[in-house]
Amino acid sequence: MEWTREKRYLPYNQWDAETLLQLQAQANNSKYQVKYHIRPTSGLINDPNGFSYYNGKWHVFYQSYPFGATHGLKSWVHMQSSDLVHWENLGLALGADTKYDSHGAYSGSALVIDEKLFLMYTGNVRDKNWARFSYQNGAILDKDGQVTKLPEPLLTAPNHVTEHFRDPQLIKHRDQYYVFLGAQDKTTLSGQVALFRSSDLHNWDDLGYLDFSDEVMGYMIECPNLVFVDNKPVLIFCPQGLDHEVSAYENIYPNMYIVGEQLKFDAAKMETNQKSPLNLDAGFDVYATQAFNAPDGKTYAISWVGLPDIAYPTDTENWANCFSQVKQLSLAEDGTLIQRPVPEMANLRHNGVNIRTSSAINNVQVVQDTAGQQFELKVTIAANQVGTLHLAANSNLSESLKLVFSTDCDARLTVDRTTAGIQYATEYGTTRAVDLVANESLDLDIFIDGSLFEIFINGGRQVVTGRFFAPTSNTKVAFTSTKALGYSGTYWQIEHI
Numbered sequence: 001m002e003w004t005r006e007k008r009y010l011p012y013n014q015w016d017a018e019t020l021l022q023l024q025a026q027a028n029n030s031k032y033q034v035k036y037h038i039r040p041t042s043g044l045i046n047d048p049n050g051f052s053y054y055n056g057k058w059h060v061f062y063q064s065y066p067f068g069a070t071h072g073l074k075s076w077v078h079m080q081s082s083d084l085v086h087w088e089n090l091g092l093a094l095g096a097d098t099k100y101d102s103h104g105a106y107s108g109s110a111l112v113i114d115e116k117l118f119l120m121y122t123g124n125v126r127d128k129n130w131a132r133f134s135y136q137n138g139a140i141l142d143k144d145g146q147v148t149k150l151p152e153p154l155l156t157a158p159n160h161v162t163e164h165f166r167d168p169q170l171i172k173h174r175d176q177y178y179v180f181l182g183a184q185d186k187t188t189l190s191g192q193v194a195l196f197r198s199s200d201l202h203n204w205d206d207l208g209y210l211d212f213s214d215e216v217m218g219y220m221i222e223c224p225n226l227v228f229v230d231n232k233p234v235l236i237f238c239p240q241g242l243d244h245e246v247s248a249y250e251n252i253y254p255n256m257y258i259v260g261e262q263l264k265f266d267a268a269k270m271e272t273n274q275k276s277p278l279n280l281d282a283g284f285d286v287y288a289t290q291a292f293n294a295p296d297g298k299t300y301a302i303s304w305v306g307l308p309d310i311a312y313p314t315d316t317e318n319w320a321n322c323f324s325q326v327k328q329l330s331l332a333e334d335g336t337l338i339q340r341p342v343p344e345m346a347n348l349r350h351n352g353v354n355i356r357t358s359s360a361i362n363n364v365q366v367v368q369d370t371a372g373q374q375f376e377l378k379v380t381i382a383a384n385q386v387g388t389l390h391l392a393a394n395s396n397l398s399e400s401l402k403l404v405f406s407t408d409c410d411a412r413l414t415v416d417r418t419t420a421g422i423q424y425a426t427e428y429g430t431t432r433a434v435d436l437v438a439n440e441s442l443d444l445d446i447f448i449d450g451s452l453f454e455i456f457i458n459g460g461r462q463v464v465t466g467r468f469f470a471p472t473s474n475t476k477v478a479f480t481s482t483k484a485l486g487y488s489g490t491y492w493q494i495e496h497i
Contacts, residue, residue: 008072379489387481
């Protein structure tokens with residue numbers, strides 16, 4: 001299909017039901033489809049929005065374009081869960097149907113106010129010359145699941161920002177509401193986090209840009225999220241065009257974080273000892289992570305596993321991307337952000353098999369011959385080992401997703417998808433590497449879901465997430481090494497949600 005501008009922004013009611021049903025069937029029947037993560041019913045899924053807890057349920061909305069793997073007229077689709085693992089699709093929540101969101105209901109957040117879920121989102125509007133205008137809009141979700149949009153925007157762009165002003169995160173601190181927005185400064189064309197304050201959600205004070213670093217954060221910041229993790233402020237954000245000298249990254253755009261010591265809301269300043277942002281995920285495809293502080297006192301995050309301006313192999317099947325699993329956040333003593341699977345993920349396990357060091361045949365130790373498309377593998381590799389763990393491999397291991405490890409003095413883990421099926425985005429590299437602690441054992445918690453992998457390293461001190469598109473016949477899991485390896489762990493099949 002040729003995606004002209006007119007086609008991408010065609011109102012939903014001008015698409016016929018048969019086309020949508022065909023697209024849904026195509027996505028559902030894809031051999032690359034994920035089974036225990038949130039994914040699009042059809043078309044494109046991107047940013048997670050409105051991650052929250054309300055009326056006894058967990059909620060997240062995904063930005064959707066249901067008619068193809070392209071960025072067209074965006075809407076919000078509502079997902080609901082009782083356990084952060086099993087998700088029910090409640091359908092369209094926000095459409096592009098007013099003069100303040102005529103060209104898309106873009107990203108935003110949610111906050112429980114007066115026993116209702118208040119949604120704040122960016123309305124994308126284009127004029128006849130295709131100039132962009134962004135409005136920060138409000139809507140209210142009640143306990144019956146009905147959404148009512150507010151008639152007027154909550155915020156319009158101040159004069160000192162360009163048309164790039166979006167992705168509001170609304171939070172309440174003491175008796176005031178604050179909203180953090182991604183912005184581009186009009187004078188310097190630099191990426192900023194804009195901060196506003198209100199006591200009533202209607203009258204707003206412009207507090208300026210958040211001061212959180214002396215470095216220039218590229219030309220645009222998207223999806224800023226301020227959460228408190230173990231009582232410390234953590235800013236999660238996506239800087240576009242960030243100088244690689246400021247912080248090392250390999251993806252087209254990174255998803256990063258900075259841990260602060262104190263946040264002075266009214267002064268728009270985060271005091272921090274961290275000199276530069278760090279990658280939230282060391283893998284290939286994580287972006288637009290949304291986090292929030294839940295009523296249970298914990299901090300949760302969920303990520304879009306996809307990147308802007310990147311073509312994916314399933315584009316030809318008219319669907320693209322998915323979400324990560326929900327991750328629980330905490331801080332290590334050294335300030336490292338820890339990300340772990342929520343405990344409820346263990347409820348998806350079945351048919352567990354203990355694994356341990358076995359006899360090698362031609363330097364190969366087979367873990368599972370037919371691991372399938374959905375599984376979890378927890379494994380501890382002893383110190384002073386060197387080898388490769390092959391996932392989704394063919395019979396002779398010439399094709400696989402490779403985890404190349406060394407737990408000796410040159411401790412390192414490299415995830416290599418060079419031979420893991422259809423190649424894409426190779427201009428940004430086919431390997432990602434993380435440094436490990438020398439001469440210590442390596443704990444890996446590996447999740448495979450069709451074309452998605454998530455690897456939690458050493459209790460979540462690092463995470464490597466990405467997509468891969470291997471033949472479904474490649475189901476072997478095995479170690480290779482020139483010397484005897486020491487390892488133990490458990491393999492589980494994972495049920496579909």
